Each structure stands twice: as structure tokens, then as C-alpha cells.
Amino acid sequence: MAPRSVVLAILALLLASAIGGFAADRWARARETADARAGELARAGKLEGAEQRYWALLQAGPATVPLVVSFLESHQNAVESTLSPDAELASGGRLRLRLAPLAPTVDEGAIDAFLARTDLPAGVALLGSYWRGVLRDRIDPGIEHDVVRAADAEPPAPYANELLGHEARARGRLDDAAERLLREGLYFRERAVDAQIALDHWVDEEAWDRLDQALADPRIAAIAPPWLQLRSAIRMHNWKGAVRAFPRALRPPLSLGSTALAAIAALVWGTFCARLGGVSMRPRLRIPLYVVAFALGVASVSLTLIIVSLEEVFLKMNETGDPLRDFLFFTFGVGLREEVSKLVFFAPLLVFLRRKGTRLDVLVCGALVGLGFAAEENLGYLHEGDLSTAMARFLTANFFHMSMTAILAGALDDMIRGGDRDDEGSLKFSRALITVAAMHGIYDFCLSERALGNLSWFSMGVFLLLTRQFLGLVSVARTKERTAHPRVLETFAVGMAIVVGTSFVYASALVGPGPAAAALAEGLLGLAIIVFIFVQELRRV
Numbered sequence: 001m002a003p004r005s006v007v008l009a010i011l012a013l014l015l016a017s018a019i020g021g022f023a024a025d026r027w028a029r030a031r032e033t034a035d036a037r038a039g040e041l042a043r044a045g046k047l048e049g050a051e052q053r054y055w056a057l058l059q060a061g062p063a064t065v066p067l068v069v070s071f072l073e074s075h076q077n078a079v080e081s082t083l084s085p086d087a088e089l090a091s092g093g094r095l096r097l098r099l100a101p102l103a104p105t106v107d108e109g110a111i112d113a114f115l116a117r118t119d120l121p122a123g124v125a126l127l128g129s130y131w132r133g134v135l136r137d138r139i140d141p142g143i144e145h146d147v148v149r150a151a152d153a154e155p156p157a158p159y160a161n162e163l164l165g166h167e168a169r170a171r172g173r174l175d176d177a178a179e180r181l182l183r184e185g186l187y188f189r190e191r192a193v194d195a196q197i198a199l200d201h202w203v204d205e206e207a208w209d210r211l212d213q214a215l216a217d218p219r220i221a222a223i224a225p226p227w228l229q230l231r232s233a234i235r236m237h238n239w240k241g242a243v244r245a246f247p248r249a250l251r252p253p254l255s256l257g258s259t260a261l262a263a264i265a266a267l268v269w270g271t272f273c274a275r276l277g278g279v280s281m282r283p284r285l286r287i288p289l290y291v292v293a294f295a296l297g298v299a300s301v302s303l304t305l306i307i308v309s310l311e312e313v314f315l316k317m318n319e320t321g322d323p324l325r326d327f328l329f330f331t332f333g334v335g336l337r338e339e340v341s342k343l344v345f346f347a348p349l350l351v352f353l354r355r356k357g358t359r360l361d362v363l364v365c366g367a368l369v370g371l372g373f374a375a376e377e378n379l380g381y382l383h384e385g386d387l388s389t390a391m392a393r394f395l396t397a398n399f400f401h402m403s404m405t406a407i408l409a410g411a412l413d414d415m416i417r418g419g420d421r422d423d424e425g426s427l428k429f430s431r432a433l434i435t436v437a438a439m440h441g442i443y444d445f446c447l448s449e450r451a452l453g454n455l456s457w458f459s460m461g462v463f464l465l466l467t468r469q470f471l472g473l474v475s476v477a478r479t480k481e482r483t484a485h486p487r488v489l490e491t492f493a494v495g496m497a498i499v500v501g502t503s504f505v506y507a508s509a510l511v512g513p514g515p516a517a518a519a520l521a522e523g524l525l526g527l528a529i530i531v532f533i534f535v536q537e538l539r540r541v
Contacts, residue, residue, distance in 0.1 A: 006490050006493055006494065009494055009497075010493060010494060010497040013494070013497040013498060013501050014497055014500070014501055016501065017497075017500070017501025017502065017504050017505055018504070018513075020501070020504075020505040020508075021504045021505050021507075021508035021513045021516060022508065022513055024505045024506075024508045024509035025508045025509060025512050025513055027509070028508075028509040028510070051071065051074040051075050051078050051105055051106060052105050052106075054067060054070050054071035054074055055071055055105070055106050057071075058071055058114065062121065063120055063121060063124050064121070064124065065123065065124055065127050065128070065158065065159040065163075066159070068124055068127070068128040068131070069127075069128070069131050069163070072111075072128065072131055072132050072135055073135065075106060075111070076135040076136065078105075111132070115128050115129050115132070122157075123150065123157050123158065123159070123160070126143065126146055126147060126150070127147065127157075127159055127160060127163055129143050130143050130144060130147045130163060131163055134163075134167050134170075147160055147163070147164060148160075148164065151164055151180065151183070155187050156183060156184075156187055158188055159184070160184075161180040161181065161183045161184035161187075161194075162180070162181065162184040162191065162194055164180045165177045165178075165179075165180030165181035165184065165194065165197075165198075166181075168180060174201055174205075175201075177198075177201070178197075178198035178201040178202060179198070181194040181195065181197050181198040182194070182195050182198035182199070182214065182220070185198070185223060186217075186219055186220060186223075189223065192223040195220065195223055195224070196223075196224070196225060198214075199211065199214065199224055199225075199228055202214070203228065203231075203318075204318070206316070208232070208235055211228070211232055212232055212235075212236065215228070215229060215232050225249075226245050226248035226249035226251070227249045227305070227308075227309070229241070229245040229248075229249075230242055230245040230246055230249045230305075230309055231309050231312055231313055233245055234309050234310065234313050235313045242309075246302075246305070246306075249305055250301065250302055250305060252376055252379035252380060252383075253379060253380060253383035254379065255383065257382075257506050257509065258378075258379055258382035258383055258506075259379065260502075260506075261378075261382060261394070261502055261503065261506045262375055262378040262379050262382065262394075263375075264498065264499070264502050265375070265378065265394070265398055265499050265502075266294075266371060266372075266374075266375040266398075268495035268496075268498050268499050269371050269398045269399070269402065269495070269499075270290070270294060270368065270371060271491060271495060272488075272491050272492050272495050273290065273364050273367050273368050273371065273402070274286070274287075274290055274364075275487060275488045275491045276360075276364055276367075276474060276478075276488055277290065277360055277361060277363075277364035278360070278481070285356060285357075286361070289349075289352075289357070289361065289365065290364065290365065290368050292349070293346070293349060293364075293365040293366075293368035293369050293372070294368045294369070294371060294372040294375075295372060296345040296346065296348075296349070296369050296372065297342060297345065297368060297369035297370060297371055297372020297373045297374075297375070297376075297405075298372040298373070298375060298376050299345055299372075300341045300342045300344070300345035300369065300372070300373050301341070301373060301376045301377070303340075303341040303344060303345070304337055304338055304341040304373075307337040307340075307341065308337065311333060311337070317329055317333045319448070323449060326445060326448070326449060327441075327442075327445050327449075330441040330442070330444045330445040330448070331437070331438050331441030331442060331445070332437075332441065333441070334440070334441055334444050335436075335437040335438060335439070335440030335441030335442075335444065336433075336437040336441075338373070338440065339404060339405070339408060339433065339436055339437045339440060340433075340437075341373075342369050342370060342373050342401070342404075342405045342408075343405070343408050343409070343412065343433075345369060346365065346366055346369045346405065346408075346409050346412075347412065349365050349369075350362070350409075350412060350413060350416065353365060353413075354413075354416070354417070358477070358481060359410075359413070359477040359480065360474070360477040360478060360480075360481055362409055362410060362413045363406045363409060363410055363470075363473055363474055363477055364406070364474075365409065366405045366406035366407075366408065366409025366410065367402035367403070367405060367406040367409075367470075368402075369405050369409070370401035370402040370403070370404060370405030370406065371398060371401065371402050373401050373405070374397050374398045374400070374401040374402070375398075377397065377401075378393075378394055378397065378398070381393045381394055381397070382394060382506075387507060387510065387511060387515070387519045390519075391503060391507060391519045391520050393447060394503065395499065395500070395503060395520070395524065395527055396463060396527070399467065399530055400440075400443065400463060400466065402470070403466045403467055403469070403470035403471075404436045404439075404440055404466060404470075406470050406473065406474075407432060407436055407466070407469055407470055407473065408432060408433060408436055410473055411428060411429045411432035411433070412429060414428065414429070415428065415429040436466070439462045439465065439466060442459070442462050443459045443462045443463065446458045446459035446462070447459050460525055460529060463529055464529050464533070467529060467530055467533050468533050471533055489535070492531075493531075496527055496530075496531065499527075500520070500524065500527065503520060504516055504517070504520060507519050507520065
């Protein structure tokens with residue numbers, strides 16, 4: 001394909017993606033509930049005009065507790081921002097944003113009249129009045145008493161325990177909050193996330209006795225995440241229970257959008273690896289070899305899960321919020337265990353590759369093992385957490401894992417080819433493993449740490465070093481084969497346009513085109529680094 005044709009194809013893909021992003025936004029807005037839209041707006045930090053939006057929805061009806069709460073939070077943000085534009089505002093202890101002044105558009109009298117309406121659904125007026133008092137720091141004792149009574153009833157009133165729990169969290173009464181949220185999730189399965197928040201709190205506090213007590217209730221066990229059941233079983237030396245929980249813990253969170261996006265990215269990067277390895281020159285050998293390598297990468301997540309469970313239960317290795325401890329955790333915990341897991345599953349391939357494959361096959365198979373691991377991991381990134389971080393990880397983590405595993409695969413190959421007498425090979429492999437694991441940990445630390453500010457841009461430095469090293473190894477291996485591998489650069493360029501475009505469409509369906517573009521910014525920097533270095537290294541061949 002001529003360079004001009006490649007450029008035109010990329011531009012066409014990006015244009016189609018831009019149109020698709022706006023279309024996806026309209027499609028999603030037409031099909032979602034007001035409550036779901038409220039959560040997405042909060043996640044994107046897009047509160048301008050939220051007060052008017054929620055007020056109009058309340059007037060149109062039906063009024064629900066989540067919609068009333070969302071309106072009251074956006075209204076209070078507007079009120080407080082006009083009083084103190086530079087202040088950091090809190091929304092019920094669940095959301096903290098620094099906002100530009102947003103003048104409130106609904107006066108207090110109108111809100112009083114709305115909450116006094118007798119035609120509101122059961123509980124809406126009571127819980128709305130209570131939450132209004134929480135936000136204004138003027139809780140009426142009588143209203144609070146009625147909410148507590150409703151929360152303690154059998155069965156409890158919907159959302160009563162949830163609001164009491166969030167109010168307790170905002171005031172630092174975390175144990176009280178956990179009990180309330182667990183009760184909400186226990187009685188209302190659609191809000192099982194509240195129970196998971198409570199369980200996560202006890203995990204953070206290492207309150208294993210309380211966790212074991214909670215998980216002994218079959219109703220809680222049914223909504224608890226499988227990974228928590230696995231850790232509890234290991235801690236209690238209940239190995240039969242651990243074996244039963246393990247397959248469920250391996251199952252990634254799935255949704256149509258995230259699964260499709262992860263599959264497209266895996267297909268694009270897999271095609272790139274196949275081209276890079278010259279799959280068309282030895283298709284009978286390389287096609288099944290590369291497919292097996294990818295499958296082994298997906299399977300390697302199982303070993304990581306086992307190591308995570310053992311580390312957390314017996315070594316107390318968890319993210320704590322303390323920058324120094326978290327740095328050590330990500331470096332010597334997360335990075336090392338993931339790289340070891342991928343390498344263990346790559347190792348069986350090396351026996352075959354030493355007889356039938358080339359140095360390039362070693363590197364490409366290593367990259368595909370890393371891609372398989374990343375493909376499974378992407379489902380978790382896209383399912384939860386901040387959208388900007390999820391997109392940055394998604395756009396860069398595929399190539400990041402490919403690079404790291406390929407580098408270690410090459411180092412392992414060098415050590416084995418050197419034989420038992422080559423102490424230098426063992427030393428080089430050990431150095432490569434420690435270096436790659438440390439860089440992996442630094443990358444994750446920079447993307448996850450918030451106590452020191454936004455460090456995500458520093459992760460690109462690590463990304464730069466690993467990308468250059470991986471592509472340098474590939475360039476040398478391709479030169480030794482002395483065979484041209486057609487359309488590698490074109491495949492890469494078009495593939496990246498597909499990944500970026502589909503990511504934009506996916507993010508637009510969640511939060512709209514504007515916030516989607518902002519969420520993609522950090523990941524695009526990583527892709528720009530890949531493009532720049534890849535073109536440089538390709539010219540060396």
C-alpha cells in the first residue's frame with residue numbers, strides 16, 4: 001500500500017470514528033435512564049448544567065431517590081461555588097471536585113415546595129429532605145430518626161441504609177458506614193456494589209474475622225466478589241473452598257462494549273505481531289504457534305491470581321495509600337508477580353522454539369503471551385475506575401505488556417542457549433527480570449498514585465525506555481533473518497487508527513465526545529511514542 005493510500009485510510013478511519021462517537025453518544029443518551037446518566041456525569045466530572053438537567057427530569061417525573069440526590073448535590077455544588085469559588089467542594093462524601101463558580105438556577109423555596117409534595121413516591125420526600133440536610137450540614141434530628149427507623153425496619157426502605165452509610169463515610173465513621181452499606185446491598189441486589197464497598201473496607205482494615213462472619217451468610221456470599229471468597233478460604237485454610245472459588249475468580253467482568261473493545265485491540269495487535277514475525281513465510285508453523293502463545297498469555301492470569309491471593313493473605317501486600325509503601329508494593333509486588341507469571345507460561349514454548357523457531361519467533365511469541373495477559377486485564381480496566389486512567393492503560397498496556405514479556409523471553413532464550421556454564425547469561429537474565437519488573441511497577445505506580453498529584457505523564461518515560469528496547473531487539477532479529485516482512489508499518493499505522501477510533505466511540509457512549517477526547521489524551525501520548533520509535537527502529541533494518 002502506497003504511503004498516500006495509508007494516510008487516506010487512516011484519515012477515513014478517524015473521520016468515521018469521530019462521526020461514530022457522536023452517534024454513539026446520541027444512541028446511549030436515548031436509551032439510558034436518568035439515574036445512569038447522573039452517575040456517568042459525575043464520573044466524567046461534567047457538572048456544568050447538571051442542576052437544570054436534574055430539575056427538569058424531576059419536574060417531568062417520575063421522581064426517584066437517586067435523581068433527587070443527584071439534583072441536590074449539583075445544586076449544593078453551585079451554591080457553595082458562588083460563596084467560595086476556590087473551595088474544594090464535597091458532594092455527600094462521595095465526590096470531591098474543584099469547580100468554577102456555577103450560579104444555582106433553582107431557588108430554595110422551589111426545592112422546599114417540591115419536597116413537600118404529597119404525590120411523591122414513598123420515601124422520596126423523607127430521604128430527599130435528609131440528604132439535603134446532610135449537604136447543608138443542618139440535619140433535622142426528627143428526619144434523621146425517621147430515616148434510621150426506615151433503615152432498620154424489616155425489610156428496610158430502599159436507599160435508607162445507603163444514604164446513612166455515605167453520610168457516615170463522609171464523617172469518618174467507616175465501620176458504621178460499612179454496616180449500613182452491607183445491609184443495603186444485602187436486601188437490594190441491584191445495589192450489591194454497596195455491599196462490596198463494605199467488604200472492601202474490611203479488607204483495607206484487615207478485619208478478616210468480620211469478613212469471615214459476613215461471608216458465612218449465604219446471601220452475602222452470593223453477592224461477594226469471588227476473589228474475596230478465595231482469599232477468605234485461603235486465610236482459613238479451607239482449601240476445598242479455595243478450589244471452588246478459584247474458577248469464578250478468574251472470570252473477568254464482561255459487558256458488550258468493553259468485551260468488543262478489548263477484542264478489537266487484541267486482534268489489531270495480534271495482526272501486527274503476526275506481520276512482524278513474518279507469519280506468511282511459514283504459516284503452517286507460525287499461525288498455530290502464535291495462537292497458542294496468545295492463549296498461554298490469557299491463561300497466565302491464573303498464576304497471577306494465585307500469587308496475589310497468597311501475598312495478600314500471608315504477606316499483607318496491599319495498596320495502602322502511603323506513597324512509599326505503594327511504590328514498593330507496585331515495584332516488588334505487582335510488577336514481579338505479573339512478569340514471573342507470564343514468563344512461566346511462555347517457558348514451555350521455548351523448548352519447541354529452540355528446535356523449530358528463530359530468534360524472531362522467540363520475541364514475537366513472548367510479545368503474544370504479553371498481549372494475551374493484557375487482553376484479559378483490559379476487561380478489568382474498562383469495567384471500573386477513572387475513565388482517563390482506564391483509557392490510558394488500555395491504549396498503552398497492550399504494547400507495554402508485549403514489550404516486557406518479549407524482552408524477558410529474549411533474555412531467557414539467551415540464558416538457555418548459553419548453557420549451564422554461562423554464569424554471565426544467568427546474571428543478565430536476573431538483571432533483565434528485576435529491571436523489567438521494577439519498570440512495570442513504576443509504570444503502575446505513576447498511573448495509580450494520587451497522593452503526590454497526577455504522575456501519569458511520568459509513566460510515559462518508562463514506556464519510552466521499554467518500547468525502544470523491545471523494538472531494538474526486534475530490529476536486530478529481523479536483520480539476521482535477511483527477509484523482508486511486507487506491510488508491517490502499514491499494518492501498524494492502520495491498526496492504531498482502528499484502536500484509537502473504536503476507543504473514542506466506546507468512551508463517547510459513556511460520557512460524550514468532549515470528555516471522551518480528554519480521557520484519551522494520556523493514552524494518545526503513549527501511542528505517539530510507539531509510532532515515533534517504531535518508525536526509527538524500522539529504518540535500521
